[in-house]
Each structure stands twice: as structure tokens, then as C-alpha cells.
Amino acid sequence: MSDFDIARENMIHNQLMANNVVDEHILEAFRVIPKEIFLPFDKKPKAYIDEDIELMNDRYLIEPRVMANIIKLSGVKKNHIIMDLACSTGYTSAVLSKLSKKVYGIDNKEDFLEEASVNIKKLNINNVHFINKNPIIGIKKKFDIIYIFGGVENIPIGLFESLKNDGGCLVTVLYDNTQIGKIHIVKKINGKISKTNFITAQTPVLKEFQRTTKEFIF
Numbered sequence: 001m002s003d004f005d006i007a008r009e010n011m012i013h014n015q016l017m018a019n020n021v022v023d024e025h026i027l028e029a030f031r032v033i034p035k036e037i038f039l040p041f042d043k044k045p046k047a048y049i050d051e052d053i054e055l056m057n058d059r060y061l062i063e064p065r066v067m068a069n070i071i072k073l074s075g076v077k078k079n080h081i082i083m084d085l086a087c088s089t090g091y092t093s094a095v096l097s098k099l100s101k102k103v104y105g106i107d108n109k110e111d112f113l114e115e116a117s118v119n120i121k122k123l124n125i126n127n128v129h130f131i132n133k134n135p136i137i138g139i140k141k142k143f144d145i146i147y148i149f150g151g152v153e154n155i156p157i158g159l160f161e162s163l164k165n166d167g168g169c170l171v172t173v174l175y176d177n178t179q180i181g182k183i184h185i186v187k188k189i190n191g192k193i194s195k196t197n198f199i200t201a202q203t204p205v206l207k208e209f210q211r212t213t214k215e216f217i218f
Helices: 003-019 024-032 041-046 064-074 091-097 110-122 157-162
Strands: 053-056 059-061 081-085 102-107 128-132 145-152 166-175 181-189 192-200
Touching: 003 024, 003 064, 024 064, 024 091, 041 053, 064 091, 064 145, 064 166, 064 181, 064 192, 081 091, 091 102, 091 110, 091 128, 091 145, 102 110, 110 128, 157 166
Parallel strands: 081 102, 081 145, 102 128, 145 166
Antiparallel strands: 053 059, 166 181, 181 192
16 A cells, blocks of 8 residues: 555544544545545645645635535435535545536636546546536536535525525535534525534635625525
8 A cells, every 4th residue: 555545544544434424435435536636746745634735726625524524414325416616626526426426516717627627537537527617606507416615604595596406405614603614504495495504614715605795694
């Protein structure tokens, strides 16, 4: 095993399983995706630390514990069509590709999207499609799950229109007025929206999702 393989396995045991992420299909998705290839050369040694890793241009690979709990709480299934907003270099989309039918990775950072496409091809993943678009808009398609792997203060109402009506959900880390972030799930059933908060997570807030308008929820 390489040093990265050992570090990845340690992450699974010490950060994911130790924080109650024990679903084997989720653990296996983290196990088979080499996070280091999604990082610039100087940050590859940090690939499996228990911290958020800033890439550049307001994009992060978030703390593994938080990412794994977001996935666990979302209830993702192999037949799901999902959208990954602010997907950066494609790591989150790659992990999700092992857990779902189709992933649409959305970002407006062109350099990152080009890198993401290269990374996905290296791994022979064929169920991920990257689109250059502002993540606060997304794309006009119906999804089982929309993920935002970053902190948000503002969730644009328009994103709810892209949720399937039979339990489609949006999952992220939402900050309230006290600046406490929690994993947050918005679920849509028969046109009605419900909202639930889960564990605390101090994930960096993405600039696109800062509270700059009146269009936000708690």
C-alpha cells in the first residue's frame, strides 16, 4: 500500500467510522476514490487530514467527517439522479458517482471544471457530467438530491424547483443568525417544503451562498 492508501484507510477508521458513519457502501465509496488527485501538488500531503482544505477561488474540499455525514443523512440510493453544486475539482462528484445513478457537477470555475473532467476520466467514471454554470442557479432538471458541500447562509428559492416532488431533498451546512452551522436538509413532498437540522459543522461559507438578499431560509 502507498502512503496515500494508508492515510485513506486511517481516515475511514478514525474520522468516518469514529463519527458514526458505518454504512459499508459509503465507506467503500470513500475507499475507492483517491482524494489526493483532486488537490494541487503542494496540498496533496494534506489530503486525508480532518480539516477543510482550501483549494483556491473560494472552493474547498470539506472535512471528511462532515462530507460523510451529509451523504449519510441524505439517504442517497443507487437509482438517484443528483446535482453537486460548487463541485470544484470533482472529488465530491466522484464519491457520489459510486452511490448514485447520475451526478451533475455544477460550478462556474472553468479551470476547476477542466481539472474535474480530467480526474473523472483517470478514474474511468462515466456517470458524472460537469456543467459550467453559477451554482446558485443550478440547472433546470428534477433531482432526487441536491448537495452543497460547503457552508451556506442563503439558499436560493429557485433551487427548490429542481427537487423532485416525491421526497427530493437539498442537503448542505446552513448557518443561522448566531453563525452556528448545522447539516441541514430541505425536503419537498407534494409541493410542501420541510426543513430539519442535524449535527453541528463549522464548514467555510461559500461566497455565492452568503446572505446578501432576502431570499434565505433557516
